[in-house]
Amino acid sequence: MSRFSRARREDAAEASARVEGTGRAATSRVVSARQEEAGDGTALRVDGATVRFGNGRPALDAVDLSVRAHEVVCVLGPSGSGKSTLLRVVAGLQPLDAGSVWLGGEDQRDVPVHRRGVGLMFQDHQLFPQRDVAGNVAFGLRMRRVPADARAARVAELLSLVGLADAAHRGVGSLSGGEQQRVALARALAPRPSLLMLDEPFGQLDRTLRERLVQELRELFTALGTTVLAVTHDQGEAFALADRVVIMRDGAIAQSGAPLEVWRRPADSFVARFLGFSNLVLARVTRGAAETAWGRLPLAEGHAVSPGEHTVLVRPAGVRLVGESGGLTCEVVARTFHGTHVSLRLRPRDAPEVEATCALHEAPERGDRVGVVFDAQDVVVLD
Structure with a gap:
């Protein structure tokens, strides 16, 4: 000891x-x-x-x-x-x-x-x-x-x-x-x-x-x-x-x-990362949307925030998989089985990686290419 x-x-x-x-x-x-x-x-x-x-x-x-x-x-x-x-x-x-x-x-x-x-x-x-x-x-x-x-x-x-x-x-x-x-x-x-x-x-x-x-x-x-x-x-x-x-x-x-x-609503990037969120990206926020390296992300109605430069969090549950041509094109670079769901690490071209979660029967294989869209309810502008 x-x-x-x-x-x-x-x-x-x-x-x-x-x-x-x-x-x-x-x-x-x-x-x-x-x-x-x-x-x-x-x-x-x-x-x-x-x-x-x-x-x-x-x-x-x-x-x-x-x-x-x-x-x-x-x-x-x-x-x-x-x-x-x-x-x-x-x-x-x-x-x-x-x-x-x-x-x-x-x-x-x-x-x-x-x-x-x-x-x-x-x-x-x-x-x-x-x-x-x-x-x-x-x-x-x-x-x-x-x-x-x-x-x-x-x-x-x-x-x-x-x-x-x-x-x-x-x-x-x-x-x-x-x-x-x-x-x-x-x-x-x-x-x-x-x-x-x-x-x-x-x-x-x-x-x-x-x-x-x-x-x-x-x-x-x-x-x-x-x-x-x-x-x-x-x-x-x-x-x-x-x-x-x-x-x-x-x-x-x-x-x-x-x-x-x-x-x-984590207070800032430190709290978000401490809670285990990794989908953080710099953004220019305008009314109803945030311009990011992942494209234009929608914001939920009533999401009161001042326009300007912010860090934006996207919860993994709010990253939805669609056909490759239907959203931000990404390659599946890792997948982890958690029993109730699968975590995916997705790599877009010339942008930070994105974490997503989905049901096992919906999970693509490593190396597959998918499209990604973002749900407004899971996009959070940090103070």
Whole structure:
């Protein structure tokens, strides 16, 4: 294990212990006394959060973010974009060089980790191997001196919610990765945190299991009314789980919005490429159309944009194949089978390549020549 990985693991273990097992009765009184939301319904507010590391480059650059009570917000971004630093700032694990963090309407300046009333869940679970499942879930409650009968009832309730009602006395070492993740979630939820924070919660699980757990978590958070701030690198995960996604770049927020809104209208070329779109081309936009190297692309009615030079995105689903003479002539240079559809890479003459998707039974072979036309609904002029 590298020194960096070991240090991060130690930080995570320390964070879990400090949140779930420190402060005892005093912590319980502080957390229960604090309202879960400010008067305007805001559970978390970050104002101008700035963190600078040794090289002087800001890991966070005056970030503003608010999370409403009962909202699930997922933070996305490439490595080094600042998403994990933002999570650590909110938890109190990373001091700010400037700015502030507010939880439940209260400034968290000088408030230690264990008094913030937040729950933390890391991708490597941080379970206690010497305790059984029930002992892990009950740990934070025991440290807060919750009476035994109330503690047992809360543990039983949570294990039932996460689908492990019969696993209370199993050792955590006997659990699968998905089951360990459920135990870690139950432990984080046990003290009823005002804010649950997830750091790459599914990073060590296979895709099929991740997809199932994301769906289950979405239903669970909705049922419990949990306020969640999650960090993930997986876009599909975030879009399935979140009420709102926040995309970060170089320590700043590049775009924030509902998943469908961000998918339909990326803020700029960076966001579009991060979301996996490759059909980006420079264009001169006039009323109702965009002149590009691929020809004249139609724009949907009501697509309000100022005339002039812009970058235009065409979603692959909006690239339709026709006869070779019926549109922009392209050669099929690659095709990739995805189970439900086929992705095609098309090469026009003297123009950038185009990505298209189509049904398997409609997919041409590599080397074939086809015509391409563009659907106005999938042509987006980026701001």
